[in-house]
Amino acid sequence: MPRYLLKFGGTSLSDINQIQNIASKIKSISDQGHELIVVVSAMSGYTNELISMVSEVSSKHDPEEYDVIVSSGEQISAGLLSISLKEIGLAARSWLGWQVPILTEGIHSFSRIKDIDVTAIEDCLKDKQIPVICGFQGVSSKNRISTLGRGGSDTSAVALAAVVKADRCDIYTDVDGVYTSDPRVVAKAKKIDKVTYEEMLEMASLGAKVLQTRSVELAKNEKVRLQVLSSFNNVSGTMVVDEDEILEKEIVSGIAYSPNEAKITVSGVSDKPGIAAKIFGPLADSGINVDMIVQNISLDNKTTDLTFTVTRNQLTQAISVLEDNMDELGYKNIISNDQVVKVSVVGVGMKSHPGVAQKMFSTLGQKGINIHVISTSEIKVSVLIDEEYTELAVRSLHTVYGLDES
Amino acid sequence: MPRYLLKFGGTSLSDINQIQNIASKIKSISDQGHELIVVVSAMSGYTNELISMVSEVSSKHDPEEYDVIVSSGEQISAGLLSISLKEIGLAARSWLGWQVPILTEGIHSFSRIKDIDVTAIEDCLKDKQIPVICGFQGVSSKNRISTLGRGGSDTSAVALAAVVKADRCDIYTDVDGVYTSDPRVVAKAKKIDKVTYEEMLEMASLGAKVLQTRSVELAKNEKVRLQVLSSFNNVSGTMVVDEDEILEKEIVSGIAYSPNEAKITVSGVSDKPGIAAKIFGPLADSGINVDMIVQNISLDNKTTDLTFTVTRNQLTQAISVLEDNMDELGYKNIISNDQVVKVSVVGVGMKSHPGVAQKMFSTLGQKGINIHVISTSEIKVSVLIDEEYTELAVRSLHTVYGLDES
Numbered sequence: 112m113p114r115y116l117l118k119f120g121g122t123s124l125s126d127i128n129q130i131q132n133i134a135s136k137i138k139s140i141s142d143q144g145h146e147l148i149v150v151v152s153a154m155s156g157y158t159n160e161l162i163s164m165v166s167e168v169s170s171k172h173d174p175e176e177y178d179v180i181v182s183s184g185e186q187i188s189a190g191l192l193s194i195s196l197k198e199i200g201l202a203a204r205s206w207l208g209w210q211v212p213i214l215t216e217g218i219h220s221f222s223r224i225k226d227i228d229v230t231a232i233e234d235c236l237k238d239k240q241i242p243v244i245c246g247f248q249g250v251s252s253k254n255r256i257s258t259l260g261r262g263g264s265d266t267s268a269v270a271l272a273a274v275v276k277a278d279r280c281d282i283y284t285d286v287d288g289v290y291t292s293d294p295r296v297v298a299k300a301k302k303i304d305k306v307t308y309e310e311m312l313e314m315a316s317l318g319a320k321v322l323q324t325r326s327v328e329l330a331k332n333e334k335v336r337l338q339v340l341s342s343f344n345n346v347s348g349t350m351v352v353d354e355d356e357i358l359e360k361e362i363v364s365g366i367a368y369s370p371n372e373a374k375i376t377v378s379g380v381s382d383k384p385g386i387a388a389k390i391f392g393p394l395a396d397s398g399i400n401v402d403m404i405v406q407n408i409s410l411d412n413k414t415t416d417l418t419f420t421v422t423r424n425q426l427t428q429a430i431s432v433l434e435d436n437m438d439e440l441g442y443k444n445i446i447s448n449d450q451v452v453k454v455s456v457v458g459v460g461m462k463s464h465p466g467v468a469q470k471m472f473s474t475l476g477q478k479g480i481n482i483h484v485i486s487t488s489e490i491k492v493s494v495l496i497d498e499e500y501t502e503l504a505v506r507s508l509h510t511v512y513g514l515d516e517s
Numbered sequence: 518m519p520r521y522l523l524k525f526g527g528t529s530l531s532d533i534n535q536i537q538n539i540a541s542k543i544k545s546i547s548d549q550g551h552e553l554i555v556v557v558s559a560m561s562g563y564t565n566e567l568i569s570m571v572s573e574v575s576s577k578h579d580p581e582e583y584d585v586i587v588s589s590g591e592q593i594s595a596g597l598l599s600i601s602l603k604e605i606g607l608a609a610r611s612w613l614g615w616q617v618p619i620l621t622e623g624i625h626s627f628s629r630i631k632d633i634d635v636t637a638i639e640d641c642l643k644d645k646q647i648p649v650i651c652g653f654q655g656v657s658s659k660n661r662i663s664t665l666g667r668g669g670s671d672t673s674a675v676a677l678a679a680v681v682k683a684d685r686c687d688i689y690t691d692v693d694g695v696y697t698s699d700p701r702v703v704a705k706a707k708k709i710d711k712v713t714y715e716e717m718l719e720m721a722s723l724g725a726k727v728l729q730t731r732s733v734e735l736a737k738n739e740k741v742r743l744q745v746l747s748s749f750n751n752v753s754g755t756m757v758v759d760e761d762e763i764l765e766k767e768i769v770s771g772i773a774y775s776p777n778e779a780k781i782t783v784s785g786v787s788d789k790p791g792i793a794a795k796i797f798g799p800l801a802d803s804g805i806n807v808d809m810i811v812q813n814i815s816l817d818n819k820t821t822d823l824t825f826t827v828t829r830n831q832l833t834q835a836i837s838v839l840e841d842n843m844d845e846l847g848y849k850n851i852i853s854n855d856q857v858v859k860v861s862v863v864g865v866g867m868k869s870h871p872g873v874a875q876k877m878f879s880t881l882g883q884k885g886i887n888i889h890v891i892s893t894s895e896i897k898v899s900v901l902i903d904e905e906y907t908e909l910a911v912r913s914l915h916t917v918y919g920l921d922e923s
Contacts, residue, residue: 127570127573127574130574131574161593164533164593164597165596165597165600167533168533168536168537168597168600168601168604169600169601169603169604171603171604173599173600173603175610176596176597176599176600176603176610176611177596179592179595179596179599179611179613180592180593180596180597182592183589183592183593186585186586186588186589186592187567187570187586187589189585190571190582190583190585190586191570191571191574191582191586193579193582193585194571194574194575194579194582195574195575197575197577197579197582198574198575198577204581204582205582205585207585207662209615210660210661254616255616256613
């Protein structure tokens, strides 16, 4: 009997009516003769309500008690879904993180799953009962409730799918799957039937917020077959699979963009070995994530410019870190720009097809779009451009790589 | 260092502002050099919201999942109060039922506390940390969340006070303490400084809903000194103590009334041994609670009448049980009346003072109030009268026993 893990996000469980619809969906899948494990998020909006209460009571973040409070969200949705399943004749019960148990490590509110003991869940399945497991939460080595960070339910689902050796992990959400680009920007974007883990990772980290990045990494490492699909219809979604499973690899699978970027240029830096480490060291120590980096050619053999990107909400902090270290770094000045966007062409097939980057640059050039920074990996080319060109760039690239829906 | 257990009800924790006020109150008590253990209910109204979601999803009661869902209420209030305490400089942490652990037995939603392991709580106290423990909830032998029934937080508080050997268990609520009668009916009712457990039990079960009956029984058995007091001022409340602690015992401590009563008369019952058992057996089997019972004198030595009371919401069910057994019971007919109220005079001193009941009967007689049924115990006299006389009866008795505030 095939064993499926089904994960339902908060937008699929936003009220009692939707919870009952999800119960019917689970029943129809169960009736096809599948063995099911269910993972749930909190009802949509509920977690934000709890978080706002927490921040009302204190401006300081208390990660332990935060976890106690916000984890109540999945507790409620798991209970309500279990009752709904029983109501339509399926045996079911809720499982909280500590009951499974899902053991975590690391700091509260950003914990990582360390181990899952599946004995109790396997017993539950043997009893022909559907386990409805709270996503997002676990229990620390100190027996306290821990949570995995926002979107952590995807990671819970993939980790559970791995340990119970599920044939597939279906992530039900409010979109039909992964698209070749953001359909709000590119009307001709189409659903992708299959993507590789690597492509999905690039898409996820580049702003296509369908799956939490960590869950994709975990699925890749544990070889969990993932499907992203909609709770609101019965159409198949996007399969995220190993490269071997895709025979005809698309050269370019999708055009992603990430608006949450800011650019910093440190100019007049003395051009000698170790200067990059000197600049990026203090930033890393302050928890600032640096993404694209370009070092200009030194024209006078004495000084050079360094340009890099950070996430937009860390820009002010990054600048003040650099200013605090001005004496030691010995630069001339800092120029920053938060009106930029990163646009990326992603595709596992580009490994064996040269010319993908060239096509991108020439397309953007023809449209009069200036490129500030370029970065590449095996399966993607990213450029930083002015924010106002976002839609033009994404749509042009979507067309030129043949992704428009016919 | 005196050790106090402080329990805060839902009306004391109804919003963030109140939770912060309670934190300040705890700080001022802690600053007096007391060792504190805190027990909390869910924020006022929150449990009802959860219950309405549960009943929306299914008309059938699912006690296991109900417990999972409603127990999230104290989880949130304990977390928020712990953060508020830390915010003002006190070390604190939340404890869920399963973390303590508070082990329960019996059916879900109406569980009883079986055992409490205090090792972890004692360690917490040794670390100079205030434990903020979720009331109302525990964990079953099957490792599932269990709850103690509505108002169960009082029982959690008393049970914890007993096991940690607290010098006192302070139940903070929205009233100043226990009154000589319901202040909404008797304007001259005054706060009682001390009552015995026995008196409090009679008051609680007779409709003075200050404390859950089970919590008073437990306090009596475990000799936990209880105080009922208001969260909203700094006035001392009512102490509930052992009889030995009260030197000058009031003959009558209070006048209680219970409007939730209905009277049934089964007439023309054959007057032979075993008939009472025959009638009350099926009622008990159906879970119907019979309270006052009177069997009339048989005038013809053949048949008699039996009159008794049940709670008003069980009247219809009680009548249908009797009708179903009509052939076997062989009565003539059933007369019922749900426009009745039970009024009681309670006082531990009446044991040694005859004439208390006589004074009650004559007072009611003078006011033209007819008595339907009488029942007595060592420390109370109860009468069943027509509902319309409730206020008149209660006020007259309050005056005649010298309870009016001077």
